[in-house]
Amino acid sequence: MITRLGSWIGKHLMLTLGILVLIYMYVPNMIVALMSFNDSSQSRNLYTFQAFTWDNWLNPCEPQGMCEALQVSISIGLLSTIVATTIGTLAAFALVRHRFEGRSTMNLMLFLPMATPEIVMGSSLLALFVAAGFGGQLGFWTILIAHIMFNISFVVVTVRSRLAGLDSNLEKAASDLYANEWQTFWRVTFPLVFPGILAAALLAFSLSFDDFIITNLNSGTTVTFPMFVWGAAQRAIPMQVNVIGTLMFIIALAIVIAGEVMSRRRAKGKAAAF
Amino acid sequence: MSLADGVRGDLKLTGLHKRYPNGFVAVQSLDLVIPQGSFFALLGPSGCGKTTTLRMVAGLEDVTKGSIHIGEQDITTAKPYKRPVNTVFQNYALFPHLTIAENVAFGPKRRGVKDPKGSVKEILALTELTEQANKKPAQLSGGQQQRVALARALINRPDVLLLDEPLGALDLKLRRAMQIELKRIQEEVGLTFVHVTHDQEEAMTMADTVAVMNEGRIEQLGAPYELYTNPHTTFVANFLGRTNLIKGTVLGREGSGADEVVKVDMHGTVASIKASRVHTDAKEGWVGIRPEKVLIQPEGQAIDAPGAALSGAVVVDVSYIGVSTDYVLRMPWGQEITCFEQNTGRRGGLIPVGTKVDVSWRPEFAFLLDSAQDAEAGIVEED
Numbered sequence: 136m137i138t139r140l141g142s143w144i145g146k147h148l149m150l151t152l153g154i155l156v157l158i159y160m161y162v163p164n165m166i167v168a169l170m171s172f173n174d175s176s177q178s179r180n181l182y183t184f185q186a187f188t189w190d191n192w193l194n195p196c197e198p199q200g201m202c203e204a205l206q207v208s209i210s211i212g213l214l215s216t217i218v219a220t221t222i223g224t225l226a227a228f229a230l231v232r233h234r235f236e237g238r239s240t241m242n243l244m245l246f247l248p249m250a251t252p253e254i255v256m257g258s259s260l261l262a263l264f265v266a267a268g269f270g271g272q273l274g275f276w277t278i279l280i281a282h283i284m285f286n287i288s289f290v291v292v293t294v295r296s297r298l299a300g301l302d303s304n305l306e307k308a309a310s311d312l313y314a315n316e317w318q319t320f321w322r323v324t325f326p327l328v329f330p331g332i333l334a335a336a337l338l339a340f341s342l343s344f345d346d347f348i349i350t351n352l353n354s355g356t357t358v359t360f361p362m363f364v365w366g367a368a369q370r371a372i373p374m375q376v377n378v379i380g381t382l383m384f385i386i387a388l389a390i391v392i393a394g395e396v397m398s399r400r401r402a403k404g405k406a407a408a409f
Numbered sequence: 410m411s412l413a414d415g416v417r418g419d420l421k422l423t424g425l426h427k428r429y430p431n432g433f434v435a436v437q438s439l440d441l442v443i444p445q446g447s448f449f450a451l452l453g454p455s456g457c458g459k460t461t462t463l464r465m466v467a468g469l470e471d472v473t474k475g476s477i478h479i480g481e482q483d484i485t486t487a488k489p490y491k492r493p494v495n496t497v498f499q500n501y502a503l504f505p506h507l508t509i510a511e512n513v514a515f516g517p518k519r520r521g522v523k524d525p526k527g528s529v530k531e532i533l534a535l536t537e538l539t540e541q542a543n544k545k546p547a548q549l550s551g552g553q554q555q556r557v558a559l560a561r562a563l564i565n566r567p568d569v570l571l572l573d574e575p576l577g578a579l580d581l582k583l584r585r586a587m588q589i590e591l592k593r594i595q596e597e598v599g600l601t602f603v604h605v606t607h608d609q610e611e612a613m614t615m616a617d618t619v620a621v622m623n624e625g626r627i628e629q630l631g632a633p634y635e636l637y638t639n640p641h642t643t644f645v646a647n648f649l650g651r652t653n654l655i656k657g658t659v660l661g662r663e664g665s666g667a668d669e670v671v672k673v674d675m676h677g678t679v680a681s682i683k684a685s686r687v688h689t690d691a692k693e694g695w696v697g698i699r700p701e702k703v704l705i706q707p708e709g710q711a712i713d714a715p716g717a718a719l720s721g722a723v724v725v726d727v728s729y730i731g732v733s734t735d736y737v738l739r740m741p742w743g744q745e746i747t748c749f750e751q752n753t754g755r756r757g758g759l760i761p762v763g764t765k766v767d768v769s770w771r772p773e774f775a776f777l778l779d780s781a782q783d784a785e786a787g788i789v790e791e792d
């Protein structure tokens with residue numbers, strides 16, 4: 136009996152392991168989703184499930200300051216993503232496609248911010264802002280500048296690897312087939328690099344949305360969502376935080392699924408759509 | 410009016426020269442005229458500058474010196490997308506994000522053809538790809554991808570189609586089948602094909618004219634028969650099949666006009682070589698003879714060839730291949746030469762190892778090469 140079980144597990148080891156890993160990864164999300172339906176008014180113990188309620192979902196902005204903080208985080212996330220993705224993508228093209236003086240130095244310098252501990256970067260930035268006379272104006276804009284800064288490195292690295300894997304003969308083939316420089320870029324280069332750019336943008340947004348240490352040091356009186364949660368956790372986390380957490384998870388999931396569906400549909404190739 | 414609508418004509422390369430930024434000279438003063446509508450092969454070993462030459466014609470690589478013309482038009486510095494030239498790339502370079510039909514329609518759409526659907530259908534039928542029209546390149550086999558690359562270029566009806574080792578990635582059987590296919594398509598569409606390859610058999614079976622390239626230069630140019638039977642250098646002699654090269658000393662010339670011959674002393678035996686097949690002015694030379702032209706007989710028996718026979722050779726190896734037999738003979742001066750003999754049944758058996766034989770050949774098949782050239786140049790490893 137036991138040996139039978141053993142061989143069954145052996146046969147299904149990969150599957151079993153895979154399922155275990157998935158459970159390990161998604162249990163926290165499930166708990167968060169569950170807790171978003173927790174009725175916390177009954178007890179002071181916030182970390183156990185008391186009773187089911189829709190209240191948290193119906194009044195997500197009830198805790199004071201939470202939705203404002205969320206709005207700040209989303210704005211900074213979107214803005215820093217757009218700016219960093221644009222600059223980072225251009226930098227990646229320059230680094231891969233052009234041989235210029237100081238190219239390897241530039242490569243290293245773009246990598247360094249990723250390797251620097253956040254606490255070091257955060258405090259250096261703070262020192263810089265204060266020294267430059269912005270000590271009194273810490274807030275939305277200083278956070279945004281900081282986020283754009285560290286995001287650029289991640290975007291460059293992500294886009295660069297995609298671009299480096301691109302066969303340069305494809306662009307040669309395009310120009311051989313009567314596409315001028317502009318058409319070659321939009322018809323061949325961009326569509327092939329786009330998944331890399333998209334991945335970079337998603338990464339940039341989540342890094343920005345998530346960041347606490349650098350943000351906290353340069354925020355002045357502005358409160359971002361992670362800062363709000365941190366502050367609230369000192370006393371009692373409002374159950375609505377779980378609502379936001381669940382929402383973010385669902386949105387991320389939706390984006391991934393949409394991407395998958397789109398690429399599958401394109402792979403199938405709709406009836407001669409040329 | 411774009412160059413792509415230009416009048417057709419011969420492709421003419423004049424003094425073409427390519428030096429890469431690192432100083433390496435890949436192509437040196439290349440002069441070539443490729444007649445319109447011909448199937449032309451550029452044959453040479455790996456690294457001899459074939460791809461570089463094609464890229465210069467396509468406009469994908471700058472020309473260092475010299476010029477490129479199609480008919481009367483100078484296209485030396487024209488942008489690649491303005492040249493009436495298309496390329497089948499060495500590794501196909503199909504667009505992975507587009508379907509086969511979209512890949513094929515890429516050229517016509519860039520040139521502003523309103524509705525390329527009809528011509529796409531036609532070219533897909535010609536290359537037997539109709540079934541694959543809506544698949545992505547990654548879903549096709551190597552041979553199918555190769556045909557897509559061909560269709561994608563052919564649909565534009567370029568003045569010149571450049572094919573860079575288009576069959577290099579295919580296995581032998583598929584390669585032979587595609588050679589016939591390519592030849593058929595070329596005859597059907599009547600475009601100028603410039604076919605690059607390092608496979609001498611491929612070049613000889615497919616092309617009207619073959620240019621043998623070595624270290625950035627053209628060694629010799631001509632019809633396959635001409636190249637094989639009358640090579641001008643040891644490199645060409647060895648690169649296009651096997652050859653025996655025997656050291657000889659030039660004694661002098663006899664006769665005149667078409668009958669003029671050069672007398673050469675090979676280790677004591679005098680051979681006559683037609684003047685049109687002599688490619689050296691020096692006192693010494695390599696007497697070249699293809700193995701299948703070498704005739705042998707056991708010592709003392711009559712050989713079916715006029716002129717003197719080399720005597721004193723010994724058979725050291727016999728390989729029976731069914732249709733023919735390969736003999737390796739050791740000459741009295743120590744050199745080994747090979748002889749391929751058709752098994753017509755006339756001999757009624759094989760000549761055993763150790764037999765003393767006389768060696769000769771019909772004088773019109775021999776050629777004389779410059780003895781300063783390396784006798785081993787261009788020898789290809791059997792694969």
Ligand SMILES: Nc1ncnc2c1ncn2[C@@H]1O[C@H](COP(=O)(O)OP(=O)(O)OP(=O)(O)O)[C@@H](O)[C@H]1O
Nearest residue numbers: 429431433435454455456457458459460461462607
């Ligand atoms: N960008 C470059 N910079 C410097 N040298 C180069 C460059 N491209 C090619 N070469 C050199 O030029 C020579 C000719 O290269 P080319 O690609 O034309 O050879 P090929 O005849 O097509 O060979 P193969 O049969 O292997 O494809 C080679 O020795 C190669 O190393």
Ligand SMILES: [Mg+2]
Nearest residue numbers: 459460499573
């Ligand atoms: Mg090549």
